[in-house]
Amino acid sequence: MAVSIDLAPKAAGPAGDALVPLAMVRPAIVSPTPERPHVIGMTREELGGVLALAGVPAKQIRMRTAQLWHWLYVRGVDDFAKMANISRDLRQKLSETADIARPEIVDEQISVDGTRKWLFRFPARGAGKPVEIETVYIPEEGRGTLCVSSQVGCTLTCTFCHTGTQRLVRNLTPDEIVGQVMVARDRLGDFPDADTPEGGILPSEGRLVSNVVMMGMGEPLYNFDNVRKALSVVSDGEGLALSKRRITLSTSGVVPMIAPTGEDMGVGLAISLHAVRDELRDVLVPINKKYPLAQLLEACRTYPGVSNARRITFEYVMLKDVNDSLADARELVRLLQGIPAKINLIPFNPWPGSAYECSDWDQIERFAEVVNQAGYASPIRTPRGRDIFAACGQLKSESERMRKTERAAATP
Template structure:
């Protein structure tokens, strides 16, 4: 589990990594090279211990270890289904005066792909009537580090980093990765934690690191309309709408955020989503609830 007394390097932009190196006396003229080395070890090789960074001098590794953390969160539980689906409960250390928090992350293997469902908040402010997370109060937003750490942990557990062991019987997707797709559909509303989600997803899609295609990253929102355009412009990922009703009166009950941004307003935002086309489509999610939203008219 990360040492909360040390700042983490996970989730920092390249610029922030350089500034962090400056705090331990690394000359600015070396930042670009050192940042490139760290980025490779953190996001290509997936190391969680500075001693494994073998192309960095031993004394510098010691200085990094004294000043910073790159440790993974604690695994509280790991459940593995017969079809290879995995669900983890991760525990992150306190932030400030808070307490440790726990979030769920789920991996779903399919033929040709492996999808990781990532959380963005601890709890949720929305009260969607069919969602268990909606029964929990919002504790706090997850940081960019905590969002990224879910991806790193999944790759650790699946043996999905270079030279790692692939679990027996795993379905290897077409491009050779077990985690090939990311969906921001875990605990919380991602667009109520926009800045941290953006930062994490831009690192996840960085071609020199985790290198996930933005076409394989999908952000699901209940309909935070003002942030939908920003998502397309600033993140550039795929979009999914948690719809669940086609009438405002019913959606007001099932997805109460509809009272603020109704279906017409939401669909207008979808039509204007940057890059949307026949080739780049928006997904609409719809939970079928017996005798509620499953009629022929619906």
């Protein structure tokens, strides 16, 4: 059965309950305020500015920035007091002027297949309210993939997606995006200073955060600047050091931002396709009305860096009697002709109130065979974390939609 981990102090539960000892959860740290900016997700230049405000002489800024960067992203510390090679006075000053707190973990669930889902809460920004998002970790042999959210809710209202039923609350900031990676590494014991058992939950051998996919809640390309800044920190070779080849950004088709994604981020591209005809995609993925298939596929053909070595992934959710015919498979092959591509076939993951059913497994295999015979890899994605609603298209939080003026006030 799935396990939900209560993070509050609690007496032993009934037989079968699996609770994480309180000592295994890092203590909460005061949330950031305008007077105490959150430095996670900052550029080195911004970090230097924080150090300058803390009284560090100009000639020491570069050295101290490098030290701080190392402690934050290589050692993974969450308390300035742990930064041993920085003077006590400076550590105290930094703790008064800046913040390196992790997001608050409201809930942690573990699926029968080992998938983990975290519900994170972020403090109020500006005139807004505290908000919550979900992040998923998927363990696989030889690697571990973290599915990261970029928005609270979503603007796109894709009809097969649970997240699409939650209207946009606000964009996530760089520290909130990077913070998801930091907490995942904490909980998995993926930092070198994570002492066992207090420092984190140790995974099985090789089960670490080795890949990041921007496939959680929200449309990343509608939060382009913050996502770009966050991924530059995640991929920095002197910090978290995830190769850009191990980072994939998924979009439903914000065509004008696809080329800049390749130019400015240089990460892998995934397209939420799901239909091969405009009239159907208009229903399943309504952004298609603004950027129809012809425009989307042309942007993919010219994506910077695309090649047989760096193929574009096309995601195709299998909906029974909707988009799963062999004629659809043949049309998919025709549409993608000339694009170095891989097609991920995703069995539909049901959620309460959804109007769709998953295609029969035999039909999914027949569909995949047509695509395979045309020379395209078309793996059928094994559903992961369905029992805890952590599978593709199932993420959602209870944060309420803000008015437009509130969203603007809540975005730094």
